[in-house]
Amino acid sequence: MASVTLCGKLGTMFTRLTSIVGMAFVALMLLSNVASAQELPPGGTFVDDDGDTHEGAIEALFNEDITKGCDDRGIFYCPEDPVTRGQMAAFLDRALGFPPATDDYFADDHSSIFQDNINRIAEAGVTRGCNPPANSLYCPDRSITRGEMATLLVRSFPDLVPEDAPDSFTDDDSSVHQQDINRIAAAGITRGCNPPDNTQFCPRERVTRAQMASFLIRALDIPSIDVPAQKPRERVSSFTTHFDCCLPRVTNIRTMARAVDGYVVMPGETFSIDELVGPRTTSKGYVPAPYLIGGQGACCAVGGGVSQFGTTIHNAVFWGGYQVDRHQPHSGWISRYPLGIEATLVYRSIDYRFTNDTTTPVFIETSTTGTSVTVELWGNQGGWQVRGHHPMGARSSSITVLDRGGSDAKRVSATVSGSAPGTVRVTRTLTQDGDSTSQSWWWRYVS
Numbered sequence: 001m002a003s004v005t006l007c008g009k010l011g012t013m014f015t016r017l018t019s020i021v022g023m024a025f026v027a028l029m030l031l032s033n034v035a036s037a038q039e040l041p042p043g044g045t046f047v048d049d050d051g052d053t054h055e056g057a058i059e060a061l062f063n064e065d066i067t068k069g070c071d072d073r074g075i076f077y078c079p080e081d082p083v084t085r086g087q088m089a090a091f092l093d094r095a096l097g098f099p100p101a102t103d104d105y106f107a108d109d110h111s112s113i114f115q116d117n118i119n120r121i122a123e124a125g126v127t128r129g130c131n132p133p134a135n136s137l138y139c140p141d142r143s144i145t146r147g148e149m150a151t152l153l154v155r156s157f158p159d160l161v162p163e164d165a166p167d168s169f170t171d172d173d174s175s176v177h178q179q180d181i182n183r184i185a186a187a188g189i190t191r192g193c194n195p196p197d198n199t200q201f202c203p204r205e206r207v208t209r210a211q212m213a214s215f216l217i218r219a220l221d222i223p224s225i226d227v228p229a230q231k232p233r234e235r236v237s238s239f240t241t242h243f244d245c246c247l248p249r250v251t252n253i254r255t256m257a258r259a260v261d262g263y264v265v266m267p268g269e270t271f272s273i274d275e276l277v278g279p280r281t282t283s284k285g286y287v288p289a290p291y292l293i294g295g296q297g298a299c300c301a302v303g304g305g306v307s308q309f310g311t312t313i314h315n316a317v318f319w320g321g322y323q324v325d326r327h328q329p330h331s332g333w334i335s336r337y338p339l340g341i342e343a344t345l346v347y348r349s350i351d352y353r354f355t356n357d358t359t360t361p362v363f364i365e366t367s368t369t370g371t372s373v374t375v376e377l378w379g380n381q382g383g384w385q386v387r388g389h390h391p392m393g394a395r396s397s398s399i400t401v402l403d404r405g406g407s408d409a410k411r412v413s414a415t416v417s418g419s420a421p422g423t424v425r426v427t428r429t430l431t432q433d434g435d436s437t438s439q440s441w442w443w444r445y446v447s
Contacts, residue, residue: 024216033045041123043230045069045092047264054079054210056224057217062228063225066094066216069321070209075264075361080212085130086114086140091212092156093117095220098124101411105129106138114140119316134400146193147177147203151216153189154180157219161187168192169201176202190216190309231360231380237320240374240389241312243336248289255285256309257366260375265354265362270325273310278307281324282429286405292330292344307344308336309373310352313364314343317354319386319399321430322362324439325353332447338390338397340416340426358410382409382432408433420445 010107045062046066046069049055058077061067070078083091086109092098095115101119109115118138121127121240127134130142144152154161165179165186172178181201184190193205207215256277263270280286280303289304307330314327318341327343328338328350336344341350356362356379363378372389383405392396396416404411410432418424428441 028241028367039409040225040228041267042228042359043361044225045226046075046138047266047363049077049079050230052079052210054214055227058210059215059225060215060217060222061091061225064095064220064222066091074337075266078208079208079213083149083212084140085127085138085142085144085148086112086118087209088144088212089117089121089127089140090114090153091216092121092126092152093120094158095216106136109135109140110391112140115289119236121152121156126152132199143206145203146201146205146207146211147172147175147181148205150180150184150190150201151177151204153215153219154183157187160219161189165197169199170226171200172203175203183386184215184219187219189215233360233363233378234380234383234385236377236379236381236385237316238374238376238387239312239315240317240372241308241336241351242314242372242390242392243308245370247305248287248300248368249308251285251287252280252289252303252305253308254307254368256280256303257282257368257373257375259382260309260313261366263364265356265364267359267361269357270355271362271364272351272353273313273345274347279347292332292334303347307342309366309375311337311341312373313375314352315341315388315390315397316377318428319388319412320377320415321381321384321412322377323355325355327352329424329443329445331445333445335394336390336392338416339395339420340418340424340441341397341414384409386412399406399447421447 022061040059040239043050044059046058049058053105058079068074070076070081071083087353090203098120101123103119103123105119105122109118112118118140122438124224124350127138129137131137161183165182169192172181175181181203189250190201192200193202194200232316243253253423259277276286282302286303289300290299290302291301291304315338317324329342330344333339345352358379358381359382365376365378383403386399388397388399410430412428414426414428416424423442423444425440425442429436429438
């Protein structure tokens with residue numbers, strides 16, 4: 001930490017705080033006049049806040065570039081996650097645009113991605129630390145409480161909150177933040193934590209990221225954004241294949257299933273196993289196992305057996321009615337897979353890809369048992385819902401239509417002709433709004 005005298009540091013903080021008050025007022029006026037967000041897709045920017053009470057506030061923060069989400073892809077907001085003190089520093093800094101700090105204020109934030117934001121709000125007098133009276137620490141990874149949030153907001157928006165405010169809640173009398181809680185209540189920034197009575201504030205409860213969004217837009221006077229409703233998320237398709245237990249290939253199947261589980265394919269996005277999973281290496285948990293080449297079994301390759309996962313996800317996509325972009329059956333037919341409707345995988349050589357050609361995100365969920373792997377696709381195909389599995393040793397799979405959906409449902413039917421060894425033809429027909437389209441794939445099995 002840079003060496004400065006206590007008086008000098010306090011003087012700098014006071015000067016900064018005085019200038020920040022004026023800057024915050026200007027920023028507030030500008031933000032209150034921002035035009036409404038551009039037309040949003042159904043469900044808005046994030047896929048995990050649909051229907052949330054705070055969804056409009058979350059969208060407003062995104063529109064002002066105050067939040068970027070909680071994942072690298074920018075499609076998740078994690079509304080129920082607690083806000084950390086480091087994250088709160090970033091939210092306030094982005095909202096009010098504090099100037100660069102001239103000092104390093106805390107000893108425990110050097111590895112934090114929010115260090116710069118933390119120093120900025122410290123220099124502005126918004127935070128004093130987390131270990132009084134020394135206050136040499138900030139505790140960037142610690143969750144922030146609702147009481148702490150109140151104090152940070154009062155210091156960030158001093159012109160918005162009256163100094164003398166009535167006692168608004170019954171559960172904060174012993175809180176050091178009581179005065180600040182009453183001030184943000186008087187300013188309309190908080191309404192309480194027990195609607196509709198709202199006689200309590202819950203000062204010791206952690207603030208969720210969703211709640212924080214509503215606190216901030218009220219303080220900034222940013223209007224909440226109306227988000228177009230998303231179609232209901234339904235289990236469009238589910239498919240299961242089976243295997244013998246306790247073999248090395250089972251480890252590989254499970255490892256790939258875990259890598260894909262939870263992935264969300266956005267509307268118009270093309271999903272690729274190679275791009276998502278990458279090389280099958282021992283460092284990722286894959287082990288040597290037999291594989292098929294030229295219709296004959298061989299031993300062994302790291303990641304051998306993952307084609308069973310490729311076949312399983314292909315069937316979920318196939319029967320779910322989604323666009324199949326790239327797949328290749330095995331050189332020789334294996335009876336634990338459906339004839340023709342199956343897919344092998346070889347990294348950088350044979351990938352599996354499909355495109356989400358709907359207007360709703362597709363959530364991929366995977367699960368395994370000691371003898372099976374299942375892939376479920378959650379989205380919306382107009383109500384079409386199907387479940388299937390392939391019995392070991394059978395030529396074709398068992399497919400059960402759970403719901404045919406409404407008139408706009410994308411319904412799937414298929415035929416398979418030919419045999420192995422030999423040429424097999426697979427034809428899938430999609431019917432929607434009275435129109436049908438068919439696509440055929442041919443493959444020659446050598447065994």
